[in-house]
Amino acid sequence: MDFNDTPQEAEFRAEARxxxxxxxxxxxxxxxxxxxxxxxxxxxxxxxxxxxKFESGFAGxxxxxxxxxxxxxxxxxxxxxxxxxxxxxxxxxxxxSHGMAVPTLLTYATEEQKQRYVPATxxxxxxxxxxxxxxxxxxxxxxxxxxxxxxxDDWIINGQKIWTSGAHYADMAILxxxxxxxxxxxxxxxxxxxxxxSPGIEVRPIRQISGYSNFNEVFMTDLRIPDSQRLGxxxxxxxVAITTLMxxxxxxxxxxxxxFEDIFDLVRMTELENGPAVADGAVREKLADWYxxxxxxxxxxxxxxxxxxxxxxxxxxxxxxxxxxxxRRQEIAHFGMDLLDMGGGMMDPERAPMRAMYQQALxxxxxxxxxxxxDEILRNIISERVLGLPPDIxxxxxxxxxxxxxxx
Amino acid sequence: MNxxxxxxxxxxxxxxxxxxxxxxxxxxxRAVLEDEAKPYDEDLWRGMAELGWLGTAIPEEYGGAxxxxxxxxxxxxxxxxxxxxxxxxxxxYMATEALLMAGSDQQKQxxxxxxxxxxxxxxxxxxxxxxxxxxxxxxxxxxxxxxxxAKVPVADGDVADFAVVLAAQGxxxxxxxxxxxxxxxxxxxxxVEMVDPTRSHVEMTFEGTAAELLGEPGExxxxxxxVFDRAAILMAFEQVGGAQACLDMAVDYAKNRFAFGRAIGSxxxxxxxxxxxxxxxxxxxxxxxxxxxxxxxxxxDLATAAAAARVAASEAYNLAARENIQTHGGMGFTWEFDCHxxxxxxxxxxxxxxxxxxxxxxxxxxxxxxxxxxxx
Numbered sequence: 001m002d003f004n005d006t007p008q009e010a011e012f013r014a015e016a017r018x019x020x021x022x023x024x025x026x027x028x029x030x031x032x033x034x035x036x037x038x039x040x041x042x043x044x045x046x047x048x049x050x051x052x053k054f055e056s057g058f059a060g061x062x063x064x065x066x067x068x069x070x071x072x073x074x075x076x077x078x079x080x081x082x083x084x085x086x087x088x089x090x091x092x093x094x095x096x097s098h099g100m101a102v103p104t105l106l107t108y109a110t111e112e113q114k115q116r117y118v119p120a121t122x123x124x125x126x127x128x129x130x131x132x133x134x135x136x137x138x139x140x141x142x143x144x145x146x147x148x149x150x151x152x153d154d155w156i157i158n159g160q161k162i163w164t165s166g167a168h169y170a171d172m173a174i175l176x177x178x179x180x181x182x183x184x185x186x187x188x189x190x191x192x193x194x195x196x197x198s199p200g201i202e203v204r205p206i207r208q209i210s211g212y213s214n215f216n217e218v219f220m221t222d223l224r225i226p227d228s229q230r231l232g233x234x235x236x237x238x239x240v241a242i243t244t245l246m247x248x249x250x251x252x253x254x255x256x257x258x259x260f261e262d263i264f265d266l267v268r269m270t271e272l273e274n275g276p277a278v279a280d281g282a283v284r285e286k287l288a289d290w291y292x293x294x295x296x297x298x299x300x301x302x303x304x305x306x307x308x309x310x311x312x313x314x315x316x317x318x319x320x321x322x323x324x325x326x327x328r329r330q331e332i333a334h335f336g337m338d339l340l341d342m343g344g345g346m347m348d349p350e351r352a353p354m355r356a357m358y359q360q361a362l363x364x365x366x367x368x369x370x371x372x373x374x375d376e377i378l379r380n381i382i383s384e385r386v387l388g389l390p391p392d393i394x395x396x397x398x399x400x401x402x403x404x405x406x407x408x
Numbered sequence: 409m410n411x412x413x414x415x416x417x418x419x420x421x422x423x424x425x426x427x428x429x430x431x432x433x434x435x436x437x438r439a440v441l442e443d444e445a446k447p448y449d450e451d452l453w454r455g456m457a458e459l460g461w462l463g464t465a466i467p468e469e470y471g472g473a474x475x476x477x478x479x480x481x482x483x484x485x486x487x488x489x490x491x492x493x494x495x496x497x498x499x500x501y502m503a504t505e506a507l508l509m510a511g512s513d514q515q516k517q518x519x520x521x522x523x524x525x526x527x528x529x530x531x532x533x534x535x536x537x538x539x540x541x542x543x544x545x546x547x548x549x550x551x552x553x554x555x556x557x558a559k560v561p562v563a564d565g566d567v568a569d570f571a572v573v574l575a576a577q578g579x580x581x582x583x584x585x586x587x588x589x590x591x592x593x594x595x596x597x598x599x600v601e602m603v604d605p606t607r608s609h610v611e612m613t614f615e616g617t618a619a620e621l622l623g624e625p626g627e628x629x630x631x632x633x634x635v636f637d638r639a640a641i642l643m644a645f646e647q648v649g650g651a652q653a654c655l656d657m658a659v660d661y662a663k664n665r666f667a668f669g670r671a672i673g674s675x676x677x678x679x680x681x682x683x684x685x686x687x688x689x690x691x692x693x694x695x696x697x698x699x700x701x702x703x704x705x706x707x708x709d710l711a712t713a714a715a716a717a718r719v720a721a722s723e724a725y726n727l728a729a730r731e732n733i734q735t736h737g738g739m740g741f742t743w744e745f746d747c748h749x750x751x752x753x754x755x756x757x758x759x760x761x762x763x764x765x766x767x768x769x770x771x772x773x774x775x776x777x778x779x780x781x782x783x784x
Contacts, residue, residue, distance in 0.1 A: 003409065006409070268779075278776065288769075291771060295694075295698070296695055297691075299411065299697065302409060302411040303412070306410055306412050323687060380676070383679035383683045386686060387655075389671075389674065390674035393670070
């Protein structure tokens with residue numbers, strides 16, 4: 001067992017750190033990045049940050065050089081991410097673009113398409129959104145209803161997507177549709193990519209409980225997509241979607257604040273009746289619990305890195321990490337605000353500590369437990385795929401899609 | 409980065425697993441549970457000695473195998489899984505570690521070869537009863553090579569040949585460690601009823617017993633802490649092994665027990681409970697692995713790693729043990745089913761080196777010290 005970097009890894013880490021030192025401001029207690037999620041200034045700032053990384057060879061670290069990547073290992077990609085979070089950088093805007101769209105394109109797109117889209121995406125020129133979920137198909141994604149009908153060299157799409165993060169600023173999209181309603185639900189799907197400026201698309205931002213709009217409803221009315229933009233075979237959309245989702249679970253390694261280090265900062269800054277909050281027994285119990293979880297997640301990622309460096313496939317590590325981290329974030333948000341007592345409800349970034357990080361997280365955290373595999377779906381994945389317990393009762397698997405019962 | 413045990417360590421684990429599956433069966437554990445005259449399984453103990461496990465981390469010059477703390481962790485996990493009813497933790501994690509850490513060369517030569525062979529058993533006597541144990545609470549006193557006082561509970565105190573005893577000396581709060589031979593008329597040992605009878609404990613009373621200083625005078629409490637840190641990591645592996653055993657039992661039962669026409673493991677109420685145990689166990693395992701590395705390399709953050717491993721493993725094992733009973737329903741509550749063996753052991757292990765509250769506090773203290781020294 002060895003938790004130290006190999007000489008090669010250490011060299012790369014030093015290079016990454018030196019570059020970050022020159023190009024970004026290091027985090028300090030109480031300091032946060034200038035734009036929060038949902039603020040319009042964030043998008044150009046995030047594009048500029050990606051472009052800067054791209055020019056210096058720190059974008060697409062594990063991707064082939066012919067598509068604008070660095071051609072190195074996933075381990076190095078993780079090392080860069082580990083270093084990057086120590087700096088004040090834009091909250092993630094490119095997670096779907098880099099983590100989901102690019103790997104799917106690399107697996108299923110033509111050579112010409114890869115050349116056209118992958119470098120542009122890595123450079124920050126193109127932001128992608130993922131049009132998967134629908135009003136009646138969330139956790140049960142394969143229940144989606146958006147119809148695709150072949151029309152010559154095109155497909156005509158009608159339907160509605162929902163919870164589409166970033167659709168209001170995305171340039172491109174990946175899309176799963178139902179091309180055959182007579183087939184069982186997993187077998188009648190077809191997958192495409194498209195330009196978000198195509199006629200027939202209407203994006204309506206959804207106002208979240210935070211007041212911001214990070215995700216949207218997307219309505220498609222007689223939207224035309226050329227057949228050349230189909231990814232995978234007709235009827236194979238489910239397999240392509242699985243490729244995308246597997247990458248989602250690998251890519252979402254970085255967790256939004258506040259995490260252990262943030263609450264540890266706050267409890268040392270906050271005075272309670274009998275001295276600093278960090279000296280309070282109840283506070284210390286919580287801190288210990290959050291530390292072992294934060295540290296556990298970090299170490300589980302180390303195990304993932306070990307597996308990747310041996311060329312092994314990742315296991316359930318990301319399901320565990322996401323389940324643990326998104327719940328912990330919500331707990332920390334509640335607890336951090338409680339420490340602030342009667343003033344804890346203030347959300348004004350000029351008044352609340354750390355630019356209202358805790359208050360912001362209170363209203364943001366519920367989404368983290370739902371998006372990208374809800375707590376419940378992740379527990380199902382763990383219990384079925386890791387522990388080998390029987391699957392849930394499924395009455396829908398073999399029935400033709402158009403004969404399935406539907407509730408609200 | 410290599411966050412995994414080596415191939416040799418996997419071989420060691422397989423050997424341990426096979427040996428314990430054969431020799432530390434539930435029947436063996438129950439024999440110790442149900443027979444008050446049987447403090448531990450002697451055959452099992454002899455077998456462990458023959459395999460060289462007792463001297464795993466003892467250097468070769470003192471008759472051990474000269475292997476690393478990581479190897480001992482591999483064995484500990486399997487001991488925890490099989491509930492091995494032996495004085496392993498007392499003799500190996502405590503007495504041996506204390507001697508390795510603080511013993512003079514002469515003391516190491518006197519004690520370690522016999523410990524490695526299993527010819528002698530050691531134990532460590534710190535607690536003096538109900539309530540918090542710290543340097544100021546110690547009433548056992550040592551004066552001019554003689555010790556007076558009572559320690560309780562002392563794990564394996566009935567079968568040990570000698571004890572490492574924490575005693576006060578000189579001014580209040582000054583403590584030192586002593587090596588005390590137990591086969592002496594001035595030592596009284598009385599069995600104490602414990603929540604887990606598969607591990608025997610006594611009240612040990614010294615009435616003018618000869619005591620030999622171990623380590624520097626006045627350093628008793630700090631050496632004890634350092635021994636406990638290392639023992640916490642080893643015990644965390646026992647706890648992870650135990651938690652995994654509970655999870656395996658619960659999963660197996662949930663697959664095979666039917667209610668309302670289906671396996672109970674197909675209902676989310678059970679599936680999600682078991683997923684939560686898996687998550688807690690994986691977090692504990694990750695923290696324990698880091699501890700193993702810290703143990704083997706004597707890492708500067710060993711104390712932090714130990715506290716994190718201890719807290720995570722205590723929580724995971726207690727959770728797994730109680731929810732294993734819950735998953736088994738009424739049968740899990742019977743003497744006949746093995747669920748209670750783990751339930752008892754889980755609680756005992758989480759108290760043995762001090763309770764969870766204390767270790768959580770210690771963890772945060774370590775983190776505060778790390779931050780104020782400016783390290784990351």
